[in-house]
Amino acid sequence: xxxxxxxxxxxxxxxxxxxxxxxxxxxxxxxxxxxxxxxxxxxxxxxxxxxxxxxxxxxxxxxxxxxxxxxxxxxxxxxxxxxxxxxxxxxxxxxxxxxxxxxxxxxxxxxxx
Amino acid sequence: xxxxxxxxxxxxxxxxxxxxxxxxxxxxxxxxxxxxxxxxxxxxxxxxxxxxxxxxxxxxxxxxxxxxxxxxxxxxxxxxxxxxxxxxxxxxxxxxxxxxxxxxxxxxxxxxxxx
Numbered sequence: 001x002x003x004x005x006x007x008x009x010x011x012x013x014x015x016x017x018x019x020x021x022x023x024x025x026x027x028x029x030x031x032x033x034x035x036x037x038x039x040x041x042x043x044x045x046x047x048x049x050x051x052x053x054x055x056x057x058x059x060x061x062x063x064x065x066x067x068x069x070x071x072x073x074x075x076x077x078x079x080x081x082x083x084x085x086x087x088x089x090x091x092x093x094x095x096x097x098x099x100x101x102x103x104x105x106x107x108x109x110x111x112x113x
Numbered sequence: 114x115x116x117x118x119x120x121x122x123x124x125x126x127x128x129x130x131x132x133x134x135x136x137x138x139x140x141x142x143x144x145x146x147x148x149x150x151x152x153x154x155x156x157x158x159x160x161x162x163x164x165x166x167x168x169x170x171x172x173x174x175x176x177x178x179x180x181x182x183x184x185x186x187x188x189x190x191x192x193x194x195x196x197x198x199x200x201x202x203x204x205x206x207x208x209x210x211x212x213x214x215x216x217x218x219x220x221x222x223x224x225x226x227x228x
Contacts, residue, residue: 017130041222042221042222044157098162098164098210105156
């Protein structure tokens with residue numbers, strides 16, 4: 001799997017949008033961008049994934065640049081419960097895919113009141 | 114949907130005993146499940162990949178005879194830590210790969226403390 005780089009940490013004010021960047025300059029054409037988050041002492045939670053088009057679900061939006069070398073996870077209205085470590089991971093995916101996830105250090109998002 | 118459970122959530126055992134951890138995908142089938150370990154202030158490290166009906170594939174440095182993995186059905190995988198020692202104390206997390214999408218969903222984790 002291609003590697004990703006993320007800032008170590010960032011913070012944002014409650015109610016504001018949190019924009020979490022991720023660089024994946026060596027991503028392959030068949031690799032998806034996945035985002036997970038881990039709240040302290042819990043298992044990681046799946047957030048969203050995409051290949052090349054922007055994606056949105058009830059949790060977040062994922063913006064992938066046209067060259068696919070970077071992406072941004074957007075939490076539109078951050079709450080205190082969004083404080084967590086966010087992991088950006090690239091992997092081959094699709095139905096039946098069983099490729100492993102390689103976790104980096106992620107970015108620690110702190111949402112302040 | 115896409116719920117993965119683990120049991121137990123927390124276990125404390127004496128050194129030398131064996132501990133079994135169960136991982137279940139509750140509302141989907143998973144031909145592949147994964148086992149991770151996480152030490153304090155560190156990221157998740159993959160231990161092994163478990164495929165239903167076949168032998169698990171272990172990552173380099175993980176002892177297959179110490180960490181026994183069984184994946185007998187499309188919804189259940191078990192990890193047995195044999196002859197546990199204090200250095201095995203860690204947070205063990207499983208994930209299940211949803212057959213229809215390939216997306217991995219994680220269990221809540223099991224905190225193992227070996228005295």
